[in-house]
Amino acid sequence: MPNNFPKIIFDKYDDMARFIEIVEKSKVDRFTIHARIAILAGLSAKENRNVPPLRYEDVYRLKNNFPYLNIEINGGIKTLAQMEKHLAYVDGVMLGRVAYDNPFILTEVDKLFKNGDVNNISRKEVIEGLITFVEKIENNGGSGYEVLRHTLGLFYGVAGSKKWRQLINPPWQKGYSGRDILEKALRVLPTKSLNN
Numbered sequence: 001m002p003n004n005f006p007k008i009i010f011d012k013y014d015d016m017a018r019f020i021e022i023v024e025k026s027k028v029d030r031f032t033i034h035a036r037i038a039i040l041a042g043l044s045a046k047e048n049r050n051v052p053p054l055r056y057e058d059v060y061r062l063k064n065n066f067p068y069l070n071i072e073i074n075g076g077i078k079t080l081a082q083m084e085k086h087l088a089y090v091d092g093v094m095l096g097r098v099a100y101d102n103p104f105i106l107t108e109v110d111k112l113f114k115n116g117d118v119n120n121i122s123r124k125e126v127i128e129g130l131i132t133f134v135e136k137i138e139n140n141g142g143s144g145y146e147v148l149r150h151t152l153g154l155f156y157g158v159a160g161s162k163k164w165r166q167l168i169n170p171p172w173q174k175g176y177s178g179r180d181i182l183e184k185a186l187r188v189l190p191t192k193s194l195n196n
Helices: 013-024 056-065 080-087 097-101 103-107 123-139 144-151 161-168 178-188 191-195
Strands: 030-034 070-074 092-094
Touching: 013 030, 013 056, 030 056, 056 070, 080 092, 097 103, 123 144, 123 178, 123 191, 144 161, 144 178, 161 178
Parallel strands: 030 070, 070 092
Antiparallel strands: none
């Protein structure tokens, strides 16, 4: 784009509302709204997650102005308490980075939706389930590490977190497969953390 080409910025509430008015005509009835605008020029991806302000009130306003649409909110939400607060104003909450960094938070989410039920799966059960999955990937020529690297946060905030990350990250012991890494984890990680 030439430098002298005028930049058009759609960053106002009215711009977002107009976009939804146009798109909903195609029968779309569900919108996940990121409450923070992305600034594509001048900010890194990391800075975009922190610098532009979160505009939760604008998302709440959308729900108020389009009550017949399913409006979900995203952006900067890291705890169940924050999720619960947002659910007083919108239909759903999208967890982003926190679900990647601390996937075990997802075991608690049902508290907000299913009569307070909690998913009681243990980290040990997750690892046992991963064994078969990783083995299948590796048997089909895939990389066990490419699967397991997405589980680095499995022990977030509990004893064994550092050891888990050390086990998962290469270099692996010569000849070790993903299954071997997971079986070793079950042997060396703290029993209390595995069973929680």
